[in-house]
Amino acid sequence: MNIAVAQSGGPTCAINASLLGVVNEAMRTPEIKEIFGSLNGIEGIVKNNLIDLRAHLDTDDKKALLKQTPATALGSCRYKLPDYDKDSSVYKTITDNFIKNDIKAFFYIGGNDSMDTVAKLSKYMAENGLDIKIIGVPKTIDNDLLITDHTPGFGSAAKFVATVLSEIVRDSAVYDLKSVTIIEIMGRHAGWLTASSCLLHTDGSPAPHLIYLPEAEFSTDKFLSDVAAKLEEYDSVIVAVSEGISLGKAEISKTDSFGHIALSGIGKQLEEVIKNSDIGCKTRSIELNVLQRCCAHIASKTDIDEAVLIGEAAVKAAVLGETGKMMCIKRVSDAPYKTEIFSADAALVANGEKAFPSEWITANKNNVSDLAIPYFMPLIEGECDIKTKNGLPVHLLLK
């Protein structure tokens, strides 16, 4: 039998580590012959655009480089399969290409859209009597997948966010004046990544003094009074805000009659809200942008190691006959940090979103409770030994 693996959705620092896990375990499995990489997600299967991963990863050095390479080495896609009772043509193409290449198991590393693909494809295979296993491997910096304790990719993003925030805290404190620094953090509709900035509190830092998540109500009036109150207590106020928060049109027009800020992200918008208020101190906003998802130079060792393990577990599950599953992480204990990998129906994960728990948001809705710290802390633990050349990290290209 042969297998194929693909990557989908937004990049992370750990998605290639999961790819490596799949390849490692497949290489250890005698019945697996060819290991195909499908280029640009499921589109690579549709177009029969496959590469030979045994050849591309024939040395330990190459494997080590793949593990430290951010973003999807096989490329990605945003393709969503149609329901096959409405349009089955692409399912037929995929099946034909699986059969033509003797692919008996397909591994899809991605987020909730990809789990939708896993659920639909595995159902189609079963209903058509085809013995082709379809297994999902989770990844997303948003950490918003259901069932799994957390998602590979999240820990490295959280480590980057907390690291650069701790540096921005230093940068913001140098002048002898009052200031507000707003940091806009990714995570789409889920507040996990923004909330993880509470890790700075582990070292006794009051920063971030304010943390705003999409899971809590937000108003600019409350925001301004929060900021004013913190400025009474601290010279340099650090605000972490999730990109998933949006100001209503009414809120924007209150502070910006020319519509200048409507095109901006929430960080810039809140900067303008403060500048147009009577707070009157130095204010700036920083958008961490895609660095959060591709910052492999500061990846979390825990995250990268887990990403490899979960890729390996996916192959084991397929060999044992599982299909239509997403591999999940179960947390056994916070300290010492201990986890187990199990599988759950991908259909239960597909298209769902796990919100940040409301019990971990402070009563005044403007920070994260210390109760969340034991959850986040182990996920950013450990540094990877990054190979460099000419002072820069080395990446492995597969396409």
Added chain:
Amino acid sequence: MNIAVAQSGGPTCAINASLLGVVNEAMRTPEIKEIFGSLNGIEGIVKNNLIDLRAHLDTDDKKALLKQTPATALGSCRYKLPDYDKDSSVYKTITDNFIKNDIKAFFYIGGNDSMDTVAKLSKYMAENGLDIKIIGVPKTIDNDLLITDHTPGFGSAAKFVATVLSEIVRDSAVYDLKSVTIIEIMGRHAGWLTASSCLLHTDGSPAPHLIYLPEAEFSTDKFLSDVAAKLEEYDSVIVAVSEGISLGKAEISKTDSFGHIALSGIGKQLEEVIKNSDIGCKTRSIELNVLQRCCAHIASKTDIDEAVLIGEAAVKAAVLGETGKMMCIKRVSDAPYKTEIFSADAALVANGEKAFPSEWITANKNNVSDLAIPYFMPLIEGECDIKTKNGLPVHLLLK
């Protein structure tokens, strides 16, 4: 005799390493008794706001932590001394506090404004017959100080810029579509830091496909035709642009009749220029922001080591009787990388700016020549061994 040291201007990753160098050498110098840290630059002398650095840095562990702490541990200021023939009152206050504390040498770590202070103060001391040495220690991520080959702080900023650009290159290439990614890089009026992104070329990368510096003429028409040409050849075009480039009002109004982009930085402006053109592909802009100057977690070992050495050399120079000088780096050879430290009149550096050499800009003004690579390459070499706690770098606070 006692000494005092202060930090000024914008933060860098290396300014505390220079502070450590001053303290290290002072501790090795028997005739130096008290080592004062002046809080918030020269303002700490004016206000007699001094701390005891022997007490704060009494262990090797604390010294190691100071070396890896970004931004100015003693705080900073933007204070510029008036000419003393116009207003000598502050000079009298400074002198009184030097005498009161038996300070016989003052070390000012900063950029060209700080060198102006060094030049003025040393001249005042000489003209008033006071034997108080004033020595400047350079730092700026802009690398725009005259006479010195490069400035401490620049190498670490360049290492961060090149590292994250190499990661953004991966992030930008995942989808099977045409895209333009514009990265806005600091450096004020000088293109050094933006130009250093050419370090990606050392690994055969065509990215950045376009590099725009303030030292070369810029027009949006030329920019659009450059981008269009690169999109013919490459799917994912990476553009590095210096914050020091500005579009004229006429250029902005051509593409943005509502003035939405006038408030933004050049990166966002150029993103809008492309979006409003007929190029019609996915376009985004990324502002690296203050991360460039406080990214101590990825500091260049060469830079940090040199920052310590130049701090040490400053104390040696003062002990030998020098004053009114800035310590400078002379490059002896690129490979093997070899430098020497010497001193030059701070007055020659004060208020001047060293532009990026025009002979290192390509003929078509939209990239950096490979001739610049031997200059930049050694400056980002080596990784620091960063001490962490709970997965985050540990910083030392002095105030």
